[in-house]
Amino acid sequence: MRSEQLARQLATKLAPLYTIHGDEAFLAQEAAQTIRDAARNAGYAEREVLTVEAGFAWSRLALIGNSFSLFGDQKLVELRIPTGKPGVEGGKAIEAYCANLPPDTVTLVQCPKLDRAAQNAKWFQALATHGEIVEARGIDRTALPGWIRERFIAQGQQPASDALEFLADRVEGNLFAAHQEILKLSLLYPKGEISLAMLTQTIADVARYDVFQLGEALLAGDATRLCRMLDGLKAEGEAPHLVLWALSEEIRALYKIGQGRARGMPMPQLMKENRIWGNKQRLIDGALSRVNGSTLRDGLAHAARIDRLIKGIGSGDAWDELQRLCLSIIGTRR
Template sequence: MNLAAQDTAHHLKAHPLPAISLIYGSEALLNAEALDALRARATADGFSERQRLYGDTRIDTLIAELETPSLFAPRRLLELYLDQKKADKATADTLTRLADLPLDNTRLIIYAPNLEKPHTTAWYKALFSKGNLAIASQALYPEQFAKQIRARLNAAKLRLTEAAYELLLANCQGNLFAAKQAIERLTIHPQAHNIIDETLLTELLDDFSQFNTFALSDAILGADWLNAWRIAARLEAENPRDTTLVTWLIQRDMSVLIGLANLNPGEHAAHYQQYNIFAGQQRRYQAALGKHSRAAQRTLLKLAARLDRITKGAEHGDYWHTLKQHLLLRAQQQRQLT
């Protein structure tokens, strides 16, 4: 069965968790919320033990365990994380084998956000023609993004004037994580039960944006490394667990820059549309092209990948120390060149 990521929680209210679920697609928050919904349903269905497996090298271990299940094995939830855009032959063959394995005491979630067009592959057809669940998220274009924000405001029982609503859309820059954070802050505001106008929203966003993740994004794009380090330190002090948006922004920003550097100017508009970069934001990236070499862009993209692995537990390390260490090193290198 195929399902849009935003419909996952509603679907699982009426259906048990299938043996195998897949989450893929480009909208990070919708993927994360779908994963949370699957985990909650697994717990409700009695699969309370959870185990995470990272990377293709762990698939053989997974297959071996599933092929020889113990009579006394606990009911468990396995989460398999894959980074590939396209499954190689070994991975595809292994995934195909999953379709015929007994999963009476096991539920498997395959979390592979980078997969591209998996529905055209043989392994996908083998797994998801038998009642399993394939959950896909897609990049939200402006109209879709606006509908998402409206729905989330309604769910939070928040009432905004039309001007305030438009201001919120502009400040979120097409990012659902930012929208979620802003809406959560609005819900705890003393005047949340009133109609929120543009003035009140402006005050709240000004207070929130002094040291927020978008300020960090601006500092990194502008190669203002020491300021980026200060902002990262402040973000760590305020909420050390709030790392997902930081990683996403670094990954998104560097992917945009690398794409722009490899394209002709006439192709930039389509590239910006692919990443949902609104017209008002495009100047930031054009200016950043002159401040980051291609090697520096790739280094920051690798940093984002490492931070993601640390967050998921696939690599040992301290998230904020790793980030701040990189920013401080870049600041020192910049000072030596001046």
């Protein structure tokens, strides 16, 4: 299940085993705390935390699995695997533990985002077979206003549509800050409608951008967001050559997909060959309708000039040129 489905599952029953993994740290922490609270409310008062680090003895997990409390206390056991790699010994220990879960115990396993190979490993499959898997998946920009709205509604407030967009722009990529800003508004204003004017008086710009989000904004043709992201990355000290690489990969993939489509190749095959996944797939048709092959070839030539500029060959500002490159691809001039 996704992390936002956890509360509904817990309202039905408290499972003996939960595993949380994902790339969104805030949602992972929130999900873990939700499970702790549910366990505490159900009488699991004792808590034991095991953190897998250098020198960790996996026999400790087996000991917990074989131990019984003299007083019959219910216990919450947390197993934290920061690397997401328990190793051969750890994998076997987890499999054995899952095969014979201790009574009167809720076990919470926490990992970072796990790739497909890790999810197919026997130890992870054992966790999935005997318990619940919770994925803390990141919230993309298109889904962010809806996520924010749900948080406001939970605290009895109704944000206006323009207020949602305003807030989403300022907390994108930083759910910790989004959570704090929403809580702050619950303290500053009573239940009811939250207007844009209320937000502009109180909200700080705490957005954090990822280089790899640039491609989605480029394909969507969102000039305002693209410029904001470039300004944010520059302010955060991101290396311009990494930004150029990300943009060049996106332009090159779009060019190859356009060529392939013109030759009648199936789009699913083109998407796979050019590594276009997730939300980007639905943006490809719109992007190809806005840009032609000539513009994309010019864009790649422009990217080559920016590369030389970053290396100190020529005159000009690399960040200004990166912005011009993006705006030329989406058909906007500045």
